[in-house]
Amino acid sequence: MLQLQHITKIFNTGKATEVTAVQDVTLQLEDGSYTVLIGANGSGKSTLLNLIAGTAYPDRGKMLLGAQEIQRLPDYRRSQWIARVFQNPLTGTAASLSILDNFRMAALRKSPKLARLGVDGTFRKLVAEKVATLEMGLEHKLAQPMGTLSGGQRQALTLLMTVMAGVDVLLLDEPSAALDPRSAREVMEIANRIIRDHKLTALLVTHNIGEALHYGTRLIQMETGRVIRDFDAVAKSALDHAEVVSWFDYY
Numbered sequence: 001m002l003q004l005q006h007i008t009k010i011f012n013t014g015k016a017t018e019v020t021a022v023q024d025v026t027l028q029l030e031d032g033s034y035t036v037l038i039g040a041n042g043s044g045k046s047t048l049l050n051l052i053a054g055t056a057y058p059d060r061g062k063m064l065l066g067a068q069e070i071q072r073l074p075d076y077r078r079s080q081w082i083a084r085v086f087q088n089p090l091t092g093t094a095a096s097l098s099i100l101d102n103f104r105m106a107a108l109r110k111s112p113k114l115a116r117l118g119v120d121g122t123f124r125k126l127v128a129e130k131v132a133t134l135e136m137g138l139e140h141k142l143a144q145p146m147g148t149l150s151g152g153q154r155q156a157l158t159l160l161m162t163v164m165a166g167v168d169v170l171l172l173d174e175p176s177a178a179l180d181p182r183s184a185r186e187v188m189e190i191a192n193r194i195i196r197d198h199k200l201t202a203l204l205v206t207h208n209i210g211e212a213l214h215y216g217t218r219l220i221q222m223e224t225g226r227v228i229r230d231f232d233a234v235a236k237s238a239l240d241h242a243e244v245v246s247w248f249d250y251y
Protein backbone atom coordinates (compact mmCIF):
# COMPACT_ATOMS: atom_id res chain seq x y z
CA MET A 1 0.00 0.00 0.00
CA LEU A 2 1.13 3.54 -0.78
CA GLN A 3 0.21 5.99 1.96
CA LEU A 4 0.39 9.76 1.80
CA GLN A 5 0.00 11.39 5.18
CA HIS A 6 -0.61 15.14 5.38
CA ILE A 7 1.57 15.86 2.35
CA THR A 8 2.17 19.56 1.63
CA LYS A 9 4.33 21.15 -1.06
CA ILE A 10 4.94 24.89 -1.24
CA PHE A 11 6.83 26.60 -4.06
CA ASN A 12 8.66 29.94 -3.71
CA THR A 13 8.24 30.02 0.06
CA GLY A 14 8.24 33.54 1.48
CA LYS A 15 8.12 35.23 -1.92
CA ALA A 16 5.23 37.11 -3.55
CA THR A 17 4.90 34.14 -5.91
CA GLU A 18 4.48 31.59 -3.08
CA VAL A 19 2.03 28.84 -3.99
CA THR A 20 0.87 25.83 -2.03
CA ALA A 21 0.66 23.31 -4.86
CA VAL A 22 -0.31 20.38 -2.63
CA GLN A 23 -2.03 21.04 0.66
CA ASP A 24 -2.33 18.50 3.47
CA VAL A 25 -3.16 15.56 1.21
CA THR A 26 -3.81 12.26 2.96
CA LEU A 27 -4.47 9.26 0.72
CA GLN A 28 -4.16 5.51 0.91
CA LEU A 29 -3.69 3.68 -2.37
CA GLU A 30 -4.39 0.00 -1.78
CA ASP A 31 -2.27 -2.65 -3.50
CA GLY A 32 -3.74 -3.43 -6.90
CA SER A 33 -6.02 -0.38 -6.90
CA TYR A 34 -6.31 1.88 -9.95
CA THR A 35 -7.01 5.48 -8.99
CA VAL A 36 -7.88 8.19 -11.50
CA LEU A 37 -6.93 11.75 -10.57
CA ILE A 38 -8.68 14.68 -12.25
CA GLY A 39 -8.64 18.42 -11.60
CA ALA A 40 -8.39 21.77 -13.33
CA ASN A 41 -5.07 23.12 -14.60
CA GLY A 42 -2.88 24.09 -11.68
CA SER A 43 -4.81 22.04 -9.11
CA GLY A 44 -1.67 20.13 -8.08
CA LYS A 45 -1.94 16.81 -9.92
CA SER A 46 1.53 16.83 -11.49
CA THR A 47 3.11 18.06 -8.28
CA LEU A 48 1.49 15.17 -6.42
CA LEU A 49 2.90 12.72 -8.98
CA ASN A 50 6.33 14.38 -8.68
CA LEU A 51 6.20 13.97 -4.90
CA ILE A 52 5.33 10.28 -5.23
CA ALA A 53 7.99 9.68 -7.91
CA GLY A 54 10.62 11.56 -5.89
CA THR A 55 11.42 14.32 -8.37
CA ALA A 56 10.17 16.74 -5.68
CA TYR A 57 10.16 16.46 -1.90
CA PRO A 58 7.29 17.51 0.34
CA ASP A 59 7.70 20.35 2.83
CA ARG A 60 5.52 18.49 5.29
CA GLY A 61 4.07 15.02 5.62
CA LYS A 62 5.07 11.42 5.33
CA MET A 63 4.89 8.89 2.52
CA LEU A 64 5.03 5.15 3.08
CA LEU A 65 5.37 2.37 0.53
CA GLY A 66 4.56 -0.76 2.50
CA ALA A 67 6.40 -0.19 5.76
CA GLN A 68 9.14 1.98 4.26
CA GLU A 69 9.23 5.75 4.57
CA ILE A 70 10.08 7.11 1.13
CA GLN A 71 9.38 10.86 1.16
CA ARG A 72 13.10 11.74 1.34
CA LEU A 73 14.37 9.08 -1.06
CA PRO A 74 15.56 10.43 -4.44
CA ASP A 75 13.71 9.39 -7.59
CA TYR A 76 16.43 6.98 -8.76
CA ARG A 77 16.07 5.00 -5.51
CA ARG A 78 12.28 4.93 -5.77
CA SER A 79 12.40 3.87 -9.43
CA GLN A 80 12.95 0.25 -8.39
CA TRP A 81 9.36 0.29 -7.06
CA ILE A 82 7.71 3.24 -8.78
CA ALA A 83 7.51 3.83 -12.54
CA ARG A 84 6.09 6.79 -14.40
CA VAL A 85 4.77 7.08 -17.93
CA PHE A 86 4.55 10.61 -19.31
CA GLN A 87 2.31 12.37 -21.81
CA ASN A 88 5.10 12.73 -24.33
CA PRO A 89 5.88 9.31 -25.84
CA LEU A 90 9.45 10.54 -26.39
CA THR A 91 10.03 10.76 -22.64
CA GLY A 92 11.20 7.68 -20.83
CA THR A 93 12.81 5.81 -23.71
CA ALA A 94 15.99 6.41 -25.72
CA ALA A 95 15.06 7.20 -29.34
CA SER A 96 18.37 6.19 -30.90
CA LEU A 97 18.53 2.81 -29.15
CA SER A 98 16.75 -0.29 -30.36
CA ILE A 99 13.61 -1.65 -28.72
CA LEU A 100 15.71 -4.46 -27.22
CA ASP A 101 18.35 -2.07 -25.83
CA ASN A 102 15.63 0.04 -24.26
CA PHE A 103 14.37 -3.09 -22.49
CA ARG A 104 17.94 -3.82 -21.37
CA MET A 105 18.23 -0.33 -19.89
CA ALA A 106 14.92 -0.71 -18.09
CA ALA A 107 16.08 -4.05 -16.67
CA LEU A 108 19.39 -2.49 -15.57
CA ARG A 109 17.52 0.12 -13.56
CA LYS A 110 15.93 -2.66 -11.57
CA SER A 111 18.84 -5.02 -11.11
CA PRO A 112 22.35 -5.59 -12.48
CA LYS A 113 21.54 -9.32 -12.45
CA LEU A 114 18.82 -8.75 -15.01
CA ALA A 115 21.24 -6.68 -17.08
CA ARG A 116 23.69 -9.60 -17.23
CA LEU A 117 20.79 -11.63 -18.48
CA GLY A 118 20.43 -8.92 -21.09
CA VAL A 119 23.50 -9.96 -23.06
CA ASP A 120 22.30 -13.45 -23.88
CA GLY A 121 19.56 -14.88 -26.05
CA THR A 122 17.27 -15.67 -23.12
CA PHE A 123 16.57 -11.99 -22.54
CA ARG A 124 15.81 -11.40 -26.21
CA LYS A 125 13.38 -14.32 -26.17
CA LEU A 126 11.72 -13.05 -23.01
CA VAL A 127 11.34 -9.53 -24.47
CA ALA A 128 9.99 -10.95 -27.76
CA GLU A 129 7.38 -12.98 -25.86
CA LYS A 130 6.26 -9.99 -23.79
CA VAL A 131 6.21 -7.63 -26.78
CA ALA A 132 4.09 -10.14 -28.71
CA THR A 133 1.36 -9.79 -26.05
CA LEU A 134 0.85 -6.18 -27.24
CA GLU A 135 -0.37 -7.62 -30.56
CA MET A 136 1.34 -4.82 -32.51
CA GLY A 137 3.79 -7.06 -34.39
CA LEU A 138 6.72 -5.32 -32.71
CA GLU A 139 8.32 -8.61 -31.62
CA HIS A 140 9.70 -8.82 -35.17
CA LYS A 141 11.25 -5.34 -34.91
CA LEU A 142 13.32 -5.57 -31.74
CA ALA A 143 16.42 -4.21 -33.51
CA GLN A 144 14.56 -1.13 -34.78
CA PRO A 145 15.38 2.22 -33.12
CA MET A 146 12.68 3.32 -30.69
CA GLY A 147 12.54 6.75 -32.38
CA THR A 148 11.17 5.25 -35.59
CA LEU A 149 8.01 3.94 -33.88
CA SER A 150 4.66 5.70 -33.56
CA GLY A 151 3.70 7.45 -30.32
CA GLY A 152 1.21 4.71 -29.47
CA GLN A 153 3.76 1.96 -30.05
CA ARG A 154 6.30 3.76 -27.84
CA GLN A 155 3.81 4.26 -25.03
CA ALA A 156 2.79 0.61 -25.18
CA LEU A 157 6.43 -0.51 -25.02
CA THR A 158 7.18 1.92 -22.20
CA LEU A 159 4.33 0.40 -20.19
CA LEU A 160 5.64 -3.08 -20.83
CA MET A 161 9.17 -2.11 -19.74
CA THR A 162 7.92 -0.80 -16.42
CA VAL A 163 6.25 -4.12 -15.75
CA MET A 164 9.25 -6.20 -16.79
CA ALA A 165 11.35 -4.13 -14.43
CA GLY A 166 9.05 -5.43 -11.68
CA VAL A 167 7.70 -2.21 -10.16
CA ASP A 168 4.78 -2.09 -7.72
CA VAL A 169 3.43 1.39 -8.45
CA LEU A 170 2.64 2.85 -11.87
CA LEU A 171 2.12 6.60 -12.29
CA LEU A 172 0.40 7.50 -15.55
CA ASP A 173 0.76 11.20 -16.31
CA GLU A 174 -1.75 11.86 -19.12
CA PRO A 175 -0.27 8.93 -21.10
CA SER A 176 -2.74 9.23 -23.97
CA ALA A 177 -2.97 13.03 -24.28
CA ALA A 178 -0.50 13.28 -27.17
CA LEU A 179 -2.01 10.39 -29.14
CA ASP A 180 -4.71 10.19 -31.82
CA PRO A 181 -8.03 8.75 -30.54
CA ARG A 182 -7.40 5.21 -31.79
CA SER A 183 -3.85 5.00 -30.42
CA ALA A 184 -5.05 6.62 -27.19
CA ARG A 185 -7.68 3.93 -26.69
CA GLU A 186 -5.18 1.21 -27.58
CA VAL A 187 -2.61 2.49 -25.04
CA MET A 188 -5.24 2.92 -22.32
CA GLU A 189 -6.47 -0.63 -22.88
CA ILE A 190 -2.92 -1.99 -22.73
CA ALA A 191 -2.30 -0.03 -19.52
CA ASN A 192 -5.52 -1.39 -18.04
CA ARG A 193 -4.55 -4.96 -18.87
CA ILE A 194 -1.02 -4.55 -17.52
CA ILE A 195 -2.26 -2.97 -14.27
CA ARG A 196 -4.80 -5.76 -13.76
CA ASP A 197 -2.56 -8.69 -14.75
CA HIS A 198 0.39 -7.50 -12.67
CA LYS A 199 -1.70 -6.24 -9.76
CA LEU A 200 -0.01 -2.84 -9.91
CA THR A 201 -1.03 0.07 -7.73
CA ALA A 202 -1.81 2.67 -10.38
CA LEU A 203 -2.49 6.40 -10.38
CA LEU A 204 -3.69 7.97 -13.63
CA VAL A 205 -3.83 11.73 -14.22
CA THR A 206 -6.14 12.63 -17.08
CA HIS A 207 -8.15 15.55 -18.44
CA ASN A 208 -10.25 13.13 -20.46
CA ILE A 209 -13.53 12.64 -18.58
CA GLY A 210 -14.42 9.60 -20.72
CA GLU A 211 -11.17 7.92 -19.63
CA ALA A 212 -11.71 8.98 -16.03
CA LEU A 213 -15.11 7.27 -15.99
CA HIS A 214 -14.14 4.19 -17.98
CA TYR A 215 -10.91 3.23 -16.23
CA GLY A 216 -9.90 2.71 -12.65
CA THR A 217 -11.43 1.60 -9.39
CA ARG A 218 -11.50 5.03 -7.75
CA LEU A 219 -11.91 8.65 -8.86
CA ILE A 220 -10.33 11.59 -7.07
CA GLN A 221 -10.64 15.29 -7.86
CA MET A 222 -8.10 17.88 -6.74
CA GLU A 223 -8.71 21.60 -6.46
CA THR A 224 -6.16 24.19 -5.30
CA GLY A 225 -3.87 21.49 -3.91
CA ARG A 226 -6.52 19.59 -1.97
CA VAL A 227 -8.48 16.41 -2.60
CA ILE A 228 -12.08 17.60 -2.78
CA ARG A 229 -13.84 14.50 -4.14
CA ASP A 230 -13.07 10.81 -3.63
CA PHE A 231 -15.35 8.17 -5.18
CA ASP A 232 -14.89 4.42 -4.73
CA ALA A 233 -15.66 1.94 -7.54
CA VAL A 234 -19.36 1.72 -6.73
CA ALA A 235 -19.92 5.48 -6.43
CA LYS A 236 -17.79 6.04 -9.53
CA SER A 237 -19.86 3.64 -11.63
CA ALA A 238 -22.98 5.72 -10.87
CA LEU A 239 -21.40 8.92 -12.25
CA ASP A 240 -22.07 10.22 -15.74
CA HIS A 241 -20.09 12.48 -18.03
CA ALA A 242 -22.26 15.56 -17.53
CA GLU A 243 -22.02 15.35 -13.76
CA VAL A 244 -18.23 15.14 -13.77
CA VAL A 245 -17.99 18.03 -16.26
CA SER A 246 -20.19 20.08 -13.91
CA TRP A 247 -17.55 19.72 -11.20
CA PHE A 248 -15.42 22.04 -13.33
CA ASP A 249 -18.14 24.68 -13.82
CA TYR A 250 -16.65 26.74 -11.02
CA TYR A 251 -13.79 27.57 -13.36
Ligand SMILES: Nc1ncnc2c1ncn2[C@@H]1O[C@H](COP(=O)(O)OP(=O)(O)OP(=O)(O)O)[C@@H](O)[C@H]1O
Pocket residue numbers: 011012019020021039040041042043044045046047048
Ligand atom coordinates in the same frame (compact mmCIF):
# COMPACT_ATOMS: atom_id res chain seq x y z
N1 LIG B 1 8.41 24.21 -10.03
C1 LIG B 1 7.43 25.05 -9.69
N2 LIG B 1 7.69 26.29 -9.23
C2 LIG B 1 6.71 27.14 -8.88
N3 LIG B 1 5.40 26.84 -8.93
C3 LIG B 1 5.06 25.64 -9.40
C4 LIG B 1 6.04 24.68 -9.81
N4 LIG B 1 5.40 23.55 -10.21
C5 LIG B 1 4.08 23.80 -10.07
N5 LIG B 1 3.88 25.03 -9.59
C6 LIG B 1 2.57 25.64 -9.27
O1 LIG B 1 1.88 24.73 -8.43
C7 LIG B 1 0.50 24.70 -8.78
C8 LIG B 1 0.10 23.28 -9.14
O2 LIG B 1 0.71 22.95 -10.38
P1 LIG B 1 0.63 21.50 -11.03
O3 LIG B 1 1.48 21.52 -12.25
O4 LIG B 1 0.90 20.47 -10.01
O5 LIG B 1 -0.91 21.44 -11.45
P2 LIG B 1 -1.65 20.40 -12.41
O6 LIG B 1 -2.93 20.06 -11.75
O7 LIG B 1 -0.75 19.28 -12.74
O8 LIG B 1 -1.91 21.28 -13.72
P3 LIG B 1 -2.06 20.82 -15.25
O9 LIG B 1 -3.39 20.14 -15.34
O10 LIG B 1 -2.03 22.11 -15.98
O11 LIG B 1 -0.90 19.94 -15.58
C9 LIG B 1 0.31 25.71 -9.90
O12 LIG B 1 -0.09 26.93 -9.33
C10 LIG B 1 1.69 25.83 -10.51
O13 LIG B 1 1.88 27.09 -11.09
